[in-house]
Amino acid sequence: xxxxxxxxxxxxxxxxxxxxxxxxxxxxxxxxxxxxxxxxxxxxxxxxxxxxxxxxxxxxxxxxxxxxxxxxxxxxxxxxxxxxxxxxxxxxxxxxxxxxxxxxxxxxxxxxxxxxxxxxxxxxxxxxxxxxxxxxxxxxxxxxxxxxxxxxxxxxxxxxxxxxxxxxxxxxxxxxxxxxxxxxxxxxxxxxxxxxxxxxxxxxxxxxxxxxxxxxxxxxxxxxxxxxxxxxxxxxxxxxxxxxxxxxxxxxxxxxxxxxxxxxxxxxxxxxxxxx
Amino acid sequence: xxxxxxxxxxxxxxxxxxxxxxxxxxxxxxxxxxxxxxxxxxxxxxxxxxxxxxxxxxxxxxxxxxxxxxxxxxxxxxxxxxxxxxxxxxxxxxxxxxxxxxxxxxxxxxxxxxxxxxxxxxxxxxxxxxxxxxxxxxxxxxxxxxxxxxxxxxxxxxxxxxxxxxxxxxxxxxxxxxxxxxxxxxxxxxxxxxxxxxxxxxxxxxxxxxxxxxxxxxxxxxxxxxxxxxxxxxxxxxxxxxxxxxxxx
Numbered sequence: 001x002x003x004x005x006x007x008x009x010x011x012x013x014x015x016x017x018x019x020x021x022x023x024x025x026x027x028x029x030x031x032x033x034x035x036x037x038x039x040x041x042x043x044x045x046x047x048x049x050x051x052x053x054x055x056x057x058x059x060x061x062x063x064x065x066x067x068x069x070x071x072x073x074x075x076x077x078x079x080x081x082x083x084x085x086x087x088x089x090x091x092x093x094x095x096x097x098x099x100x101x102x103x104x105x106x107x108x109x110x111x112x113x114x115x116x117x118x119x120x121x122x123x124x125x126x127x128x129x130x131x132x133x134x135x136x137x138x139x140x141x142x143x144x145x146x147x148x149x150x151x152x153x154x155x156x157x158x159x160x161x162x163x164x165x166x167x168x169x170x171x172x173x174x175x176x177x178x179x180x181x182x183x184x185x186x187x188x189x190x191x192x193x194x195x196x197x198x199x200x201x202x203x204x205x206x207x208x209x210x211x212x213x214x215x216x217x218x219x220x221x222x223x224x225x226x227x228x229x230x231x232x233x234x235x236x237x238x239x240x241x242x243x244x245x246x247x248x249x250x251x252x253x254x255x256x257x258x259x260x261x262x263x264x265x266x267x268x269x270x271x272x273x274x275x276x
Numbered sequence: 277x278x279x280x281x282x283x284x285x286x287x288x289x290x291x292x293x294x295x296x297x298x299x300x301x302x303x304x305x306x307x308x309x310x311x312x313x314x315x316x317x318x319x320x321x322x323x324x325x326x327x328x329x330x331x332x333x334x335x336x337x338x339x340x341x342x343x344x345x346x347x348x349x350x351x352x353x354x355x356x357x358x359x360x361x362x363x364x365x366x367x368x369x370x371x372x373x374x375x376x377x378x379x380x381x382x383x384x385x386x387x388x389x390x391x392x393x394x395x396x397x398x399x400x401x402x403x404x405x406x407x408x409x410x411x412x413x414x415x416x417x418x419x420x421x422x423x424x425x426x427x428x429x430x431x432x433x434x435x436x437x438x439x440x441x442x443x444x445x446x447x448x449x450x451x452x453x454x455x456x457x458x459x460x461x462x463x464x465x466x467x468x469x470x471x472x473x474x475x476x477x478x479x480x481x482x483x484x485x486x487x488x489x490x491x492x493x494x495x496x497x498x499x500x501x502x503x504x505x506x507x508x509x510x511x512x513x514x515x516x517x518x519x520x521x522x523x524x525x
Contacts, residue, residue, distance in 0.1 A: 040445040
């Protein structure tokens with residue numbers, strides 16, 4: 001059975017300038033696998049991820065024919081039910097650790113806050129769990145990191161702290177929104193292998209949102225390619241290089257390659273019909 | 277050699293602690309060459325560009341351009357200009373493009389003419405009617421074009437490019453890289469370019485220097501990069517992590 005089913009998801013914003021449709025009829029099924037959502041900025045990939053958690057503020061509106069997570073109807077769930085899902089069952093890692101961690105709270109306090117408040121653990125128990133979580137994301141000196149403020153950590157460390165924080169309640173579904181785009185290639189590879197390991201060992205479902213096609217092809221099982229709020233192509237990650245849709249092909253072709261020619265890179269000619 | 281950097285060190289002092297951002301790096305760039313600096317964040321690659329511009333304190337070594345030690349005066353800014361990473365942060369939000377592009381001319385006492393501004397816009401592929409727009413009315417790629425246009429206003433020989441496309445989408449990155457290549461060919465510019473993306477560096481540069489922890493690790497020609505002939509472990513691991521950016525894809 002699939003973990004998450006989304007049918008005909010629409011996200012609209014009523015603005016002074018008229019209705020803006022950020023997501024226009026996105027449907028997908030997710031099992032315990034790695035699903036990649038790729039697209040350029042403004043394609044609606046982040047909005048799709050946030051809709052699953054119903055984290056879209058007014059004037060934004062979420063509509064869907066169906067949005068079910070593990071038998072729970074996310075469209076009809078009350079705000080209390082949603083709060084119970086966010087974190088323990090469905091977690092989200094945001095793009096930038098600089099803006100997503102509390103700058104005036106020590107990392108340790110942020111990691112244990114949920115455990116103390118929600119699970120009513122004692123201080124030492126919560127501390128031990130947080131240390132375990134930091135170890136799980138391969139932070140070498142967890143005791144020091146617990147006492148540090150976010151600005152004292154590098155980007156890669158901050159990103160790992162956020163992943164650790166999301167993994168403490170052992171969620172069934174992790175939504176990762178550009179979790180590695182602020183990181184260097186070498187650190188990126190580490191963070192991805194941590195995520196990969198967690199999907200394998202914990203049987204977690206993963207939605208991996210990124211603008212980097214090649215990264216998604218290497219890391220995910222299945223890929224949705226979004227353009228202007230719609231899924232233009234869905235394919236197995238290993239077949240990405242044989243993509244059929246001209247948008248996907250265009251995105252792949254305009255990337256420079258090591259050892260490639262110096263000729264001007266092909267530009268992406270957008271066809272008005274793709275957005276229909 | 278147009279740019280000669282010898283044994284350059286940059287040290288910042290923060291709260292009584294010394295941070296050595298660049299330690300004893302040497303490199304040479306020929307006229308009309310395109311030279312790339314790669315490495316992870318914190319490796320000191322951007323700091324080298326900033327030191328050339330006088331935005332970072334030089335604590336040792338020397339930088340010479342055309343054989344002369346650099347001085348940060350007007351003559352220098354007519355010769356060397358920089359394009360920054362984030363086009364959202366590097367343009368004044370309350371200045372129209374007209375004002376942004378006229379300012380270098382005004383500072384240097386050059387005539388500010390309609391023709392000069394219009395030409396600057398069309399040279400980077402922007403329509404002349406953008407002239408009185410503000411940065412917030414432009415997309416990221418258009419803003420980076422404005423930043424490039426501004427850097428070219430004084431017709432410098434050397435452009436320092438600090439991750440010029442890393443804030444941009446793939447298709448916009450391609451357009452911006454094509455623009456830079458075209459301008460270099462047309463005007464005989466010399467590029468010193470920083471990027472963490474080996475594929476971008478490979479596409480744009482003739483020679484590259486791999487950096488780690490403020491030190492130079494290895495200098496590679498374009499051919500050596502494409503055929504994976506690096507000799508140090510770090511350069512190799514950087515290359516391995518970028519394997520999905522190879523030609524065969």
